[in-house]
Amino acid sequence: MKNKEKSHILILSAIIFCILYIIFAFKPLGSELNLSPDWTEDISRIKKTNSKDKLIPFRLGQNIGYFTPDGKIASSISFPCKASISKTFYTTFSEDNSSAPLNYADGSLAATLNYSGFPFFDDDRIFVFLPGGSSFLQCDIRGNKIWQYESYSPITSFDSSENGTVAGYADGSIVSFTKSGKISQQFSPGGSTFAVILGTGISNDGSMIASVSGQDKQRFVLAKKDGEHSKVIFHEYLEKDQTKQVLVKFNKKDNTVYYDCNGYLGIVDIEKLKSAKIPLDGEIIQIEESSVDSLVFILSKKGTTYSVTILEPFNNSLGSFSFEADSAFIQVSGNALFVGRDTKISRLTISRK
């Protein structure tokens, strides 16, 4: 009799547990991300575009150019030596460059950059890296120098945003600048046996700098401008050192920063000061953010295998796909992901189903 009562109690408890579990653990199934191919175009098929068309830059091997979201290749320029391209400007130049044309995306000439060195464009910001590897200058749209900074130590990492520029150096120091070139922050993250900066990123508001630095106890450091000083607000050591230059990038809202941590994507939630790592095979070469659901697309490469990994905030990996190529890029615009591969560009529309 006692055994029968016991079994009744157990069955009842199990039923109650199941009911409670269903009530409290209920979570609706998320909609699945869908990438549907729209078009694929060869970069050699140039088509006439309207002046109002949005132009998206590409770089594939020894070709740079622009295409429109609806699949028209507006320009494709072969270059024998070197080139720089952004959504606003492009140029091609030689190894001994001392004068390079500053071209708008539509091909018209804005100015000539009469400086020895390598031009570099980041959106509408124009920089020239000077011979010797430790100095650079920023120009205005007429090609006139706005400001210049020279160091004794080679620049190993660089980033700019609407409100600032940051350079990391081989001696382990970081210097950030305001839009007018005034030094905003200057510090050395330290904490490692050998000091060196391998990657730096600057927030869109210019107040925060993130970096990957050092050898033997390599670490990620996030610093924020605090009056005249820089205050480290988050740091973490990496499991394994790397000697390559690494990508460090803030998202558009400045609440998350991403970095390459040798086989992983490091993600730091700046508001909650917590971090996560997602395994990624190879070197991270591009991080792009979509305005749709704040999705993040990461392009990584290992040898000739390129992978695109898709994340949703904060650290939810939605999936990835890989392809073989000698060169590749990704661009994101609205609900579209553009993937370039050797001589072809494809559009994939992002949707939730």
Added chain:
Amino acid sequence: MKLFIFTKSSKKIFLASFILLLSFNLFSFDWPQMETASDSFYSYFGQLRGNTIESSLVFKDSSEVKAADKGNVIAIIKEHDNDFGWFESTLGNAVIVAHDNDLTTVYANLDEETMPKDLPSNSAISTETFLGSSGNSGWQEGQSCLEFQVLDVKNKAAINPRILMPRVGKELPLTISELTLDDRDGKTTYLNLNRKIKSGVYTVYYLRQTVAVPYRTTISINGAVVESISYDMLKEKNGRLCIENSVEGNAEEARSYSKDSLYPDDKRQLLGQVRLTNGRNTLTVSIADILGERKSISYTLDVY
């Protein structure tokens, strides 16, 4: 009238240089590539290079590149010529190695295909470790050769690599010619044409040699050294890479010269600043190579 002189003050300067060399543990580095005669480099430390002062020593012959001393590989810079949105260093493909005594060496303008693939995972390296062959990945002027730098991280200075490297053969000949004096208004007096000068403060220049760079320049008035510029290191000051001077017996007069001061144009190179007072002034300019071999020239000026 030209005079060749050797003053006591100059001797002191060279003694100081010798001590400096000893403090850096003379010739502490091996060759970073095959031996090169002292007069056969493509470009020398301190020379005008584009819009900057040269902080490298650029070799003239393509060669296999090797570590100049034991150390640790701390960074590898790549061209990123296939990647979208990366800045491209004018060093091209480069390996950066940290050594003892807070010294760091930079091996730039390498060919990526020849760089050892296991270098990233093998950070501790010995002297003569192969780092790659010189290529044409960095900013260069027609030469696919090694660009070599030495950094003193503790003192935050780029060091003239030749101070710490073996030296073979004779130095490039130095010449002093076409001396000019600029007054504070920027008016230029050519000493070959005019030696009757109004008293005041002048900046003295001579004709820049396109390849050779002196190790030290000295300027004297009536036998007293008033300024000496040494091309042994470059330091950052107020955001500009500068050569530092020394003014004998007057530390307050110490100045740093950026590219704009050192090389005001493509032709002229700074020697220093002098104050000329009424009467006869003997202006003497000396330039010396890294071995201390000097050339001097003197002008007797009639100052009113």
